[in-house]
Amino acid sequence: MLDQIHWLAAVTVLGVLEQAYFFLQVIYARRLFGISPPKISGPPEFERIFRAQVNSSEYFPIFLALLWQAGLFFHQGLAAALGLLYLYARYCYFMGYKASSSERLAPIYFSAGVLWILIAVSALGILHFFLSHYVGLNVLQFLTA
Amino acid sequence: MLDQIHWLAAVTVLGVLEQAYFFLQVIYARRLFGISPPKISGPPEFERIFRAQVNSSEYFPIFLALLWQAGLFFHQGLAAALGLLYLYARYCYFMGYKASSSERLAPIYFSAGVLWILIAVSALGILHFFLSHYVGLNVLQFLTA
Amino acid sequence: MLDQIHWLAAVTVLGVLEQAYFFLQVIYARRLFGISPPKISGPPEFERIFRAQVNSSEYFPIFLALLWQAGLFFHQGLAAALGLLYLYARYCYFMGYKASSSERLAPIYFSAGVLWILIAVSALGILHFFLSHYVGLNVLQFLTA
Numbered sequence: 001m002l003d004q005i006h007w008l009a010a011v012t013v014l015g016v017l018e019q020a021y022f023f024l025q026v027i028y029a030r031r032l033f034g035i036s037p038p039k040i041s042g043p044p045e046f047e048r049i050f051r052a053q054v055n056s057s058e059y060f061p062i063f064l065a066l067l068w069q070a071g072l073f074f075h076q077g078l079a080a081a082l083g084l085l086y087l088y089a090r091y092c093y094f095m096g097y098k099a100s101s102s103e104r105l106a107p108i109y110f111s112a113g114v115l116w117i118l119i120a121v122s123a124l125g126i127l128h129f130f131l132s133h134y135v136g137l138n139v140l141q142f143l144t145a
Numbered sequence: 146m147l148d149q150i151h152w153l154a155a156v157t158v159l160g161v162l163e164q165a166y167f168f169l170q171v172i173y174a175r176r177l178f179g180i181s182p183p184k185i186s187g188p189p190e191f192e193r194i195f196r197a198q199v200n201s202s203e204y205f206p207i208f209l210a211l212l213w214q215a216g217l218f219f220h221q222g223l224a225a226a227l228g229l230l231y232l233y234a235r236y237c238y239f240m241g242y243k244a245s246s247s248e249r250l251a252p253i254y255f256s257a258g259v260l261w262i263l264i265a266v267s268a269l270g271i272l273h274f275f276l277s278h279y280v281g282l283n284v285l286q287f288l289t290a
Numbered sequence: 291m292l293d294q295i296h297w298l299a300a301v302t303v304l305g306v307l308e309q310a311y312f313f314l315q316v317i318y319a320r321r322l323f324g325i326s327p328p329k330i331s332g333p334p335e336f337e338r339i340f341r342a343q344v345n346s347s348e349y350f351p352i353f354l355a356l357l358w359q360a361g362l363f364f365h366q367g368l369a370a371a372l373g374l375l376y377l378y379a380r381y382c383y384f385m386g387y388k389a390s391s392s393e394r395l396a397p398i399y400f401s402a403g404v405l406w407i408l409i410a411v412s413a414l415g416i417l418h419f420f421l422s423h424y425v426g427l428n429v430l431q432f433l434t435a
Contacts, residue, residue, distance in 0.1 A: 001146065001291065002362065006419050009359045013412050016352050020409075037391055038334065038341035044183065051183035054348075058199075061206040061351040062161050069154045072147065101182055119165075122158050129151050146291065189328065196328035203344075206351040207306050214299045217292065246327055264310075267303050274296050 007080035008071040011087070012064060018087050019060055022053045022094055044101075052097040052104070056090055059115075066118035073125030079118070086114045152225035153216040156232070157209060163232050164205055167198045167239055189246075197242040197249070201235055204260075211263035218270030224263070231259045297370035298361040301377070302354060308377050309350055312343045312384055334391075342387040342394070346380055349405075356408035363415030369408070376404045 002009075029035075029049040035042040040050060063086055071079035089111035096103035131137045147154075174180075174194040180187040185195060208231055216224035234256035241248035276282045292299075319325075319339040325332040330340060353376055361369035379401035386393035421427045 001294075002419055003423070004146075005362070006416060006423065009363060009412070009416050010420075012355050013359055013409065013416065016355055016409060019352055020405075037394075038337040038387075040341070047183040051185070057348040058202040061209065062164055064351065064355060065157050065161055065209060069158055072150070073154060097183075104182070115165075119158065119161060122154070126151060126154050126158065129147055130155075133148070133151065149291075192328040196330070203347040206354065207309055210302050210306055210354060214303055217295070218299060242328075249327070260310075264303065264306060267299070271296060271299050271303065274292055275300075278293070278296065 004076060005068075005071065007076050008068055008083075011067060011080045011083035015060065015063065015083070015087055018090060019056065022056050025094070025098075026050055026053045048097050048101060048104075052094045056094065059090075059111075063115065063118075066115060066122055069122035070118050070125065073129055074121045075125075078121065082114055082118050082121070086111055086118070089114060149221060150213075150216065152221050153213055153228075156212060156225045156228035160205065160208065160228070160232055163235060164201065167201050170239070170243075171195055171198045193242050193246060193249075197239045201239065204235075204256075208260065208263075211260060211267055214267035215263050215270065218274055219266045220270075223266065227259055227263050227266070231256055231263070234259060294366060295358075295361065297366050298358055298373075301357060301370045301373035305350065305353065305373070305377055308380060309346065312346050315384070315388075316340055316343045338387050338391060338394075342384045346384065349380075349401075353405065353408075356405060356412055359412035360408050360415065363419055364411045365415075368411065372404055372408050372411070376401055376408070379404060 026049055029046050030037070033042050033046040035046055041047065063083070067079055067083045067086075070082065089107050092107035093104055093111055096105075096107050128139055131139060171194055174191050175182070178187050178191040180191055186192065208228070212224055212228045212231075215227065234252050237252035238249055238256055241250075241252050273284055276284060316339055319336050320327070323332050323336040325336055331337065332340075353373070357369055357373045357376075360372065379397050382397035383394055383401055386395075386397050418429055421429060
């Protein structure tokens with residue numbers, strides 16, 4: 001069974017490390033700008049880093065859910081590759097947002113694009129399973145026949 | 146193996162699409178009320194939509210965790226049906242909260258009820274597995290004997 | 291298959307119950323301090339409880355992701371034991387933060403330590419799988435030979 005998920009597991013742990021990096025950035029920013037918890041407002045420089053982390057945290061479970069469905073129902077290697085692309089886009093988003101609000105836009109659109117591909121790939125894989133399981137229609141076999 | 150999780154996977158992807166819809170609603174509200182990131186405060190109309198999205202995001206991993214435990218350890222079809230009910234309640238919650246703070250209450254109580262049922266179903270399924278695995282007691286067999 | 295995940299499932303449901311407890315604490319605090327949604331600011335006593343819940347929610351998917359990778363690729367029992375330790379540390383964190391900002395520090399460092407151990411254990415387990423799967427190198431066999 002692990003054979004079918006080891007790449008997904010590796011990308012998952014890498015994603016956790018990225019989240020840890022974002023959390024550390026907020027801790028450094030809190031020290032730099034002197035904003036102690038539970039406060040979450042401050043100069044725009046701080047609020048941008050803080051919001052970049054919150055946004056990345058909100059998307060993390062969505063990313064993991066799609067990574068695993070795409071990997072289990074479509075293709076593990078493709079899902080893992082898209083996963084790495086997403087983690088790279090998230091890193092660019094965080095660094096861009098840290099610099100200025102407008103620099104977050106290009107990477108956030110890119111990361112959203114990767115997620116939509118993961119949604120499409122997951123949906124196709126699950127649909128293929130339903131068709132072959134309930135209707136007995138194997139689309140791949142049908143196309144190559 | 147996919148046989149035991151395809152309904153759970155389908156509901157998971159549907160849940161991701163719902164989350165995407167909520168994120169888009171916040172983006173539209175930011176444009177409508179002219180509130181650029183990283184700002185998160187504004188008129189109550191904006192803050193209600195924003196909080197509805199944040200609350201839904203916070204509950205999303207909890208929902209997925211319960212959906213999958215209930216589906217794996219109790220019954221996949223029942224878990225998926227409860228999952229659809231939860232996603233419907235979340236939609237009503239979002240739309241209610243968008244209209245007024247008080248209109249979020251009925252659907253949030255309903256969605257919490259569905260989650261408690263998922264907790265109960267998960268716990269029963271896991272307990273049943275522990276009893277039959279470690280004590281050798283098959284409760285279902287015992288009841289129907 | 292359930293044989294390899296029943297302890298992980300049990301700790302997952304326990305973690306959900308803990309999250310539910312934190313959400314209820316915020317609801318009680320909202321009533322006590324008269325802070326109706328969508329407002330999230332108020333006296334420090336309220337904001338500490340609110341932030342404790344938000345922080346715990348942000349870490350919950352990270353915790354689950356690590357718990358399951360560590361359990362699947364390293365050792366289920368060890369992962370579940372570390373999981374229980376994490377949930378205990380989170381409880382201490384929440385109660386400490388409720389009392390004062392400084393009392394959150396010791397348990398948050400402890401919970402972070404547990405997460406780093408889960409990261410290390412997950413990474414080792416996945417690395418071991420990659421080595422034996424692709425290189426044909428079984429490290430455990432090699433060490434005990």
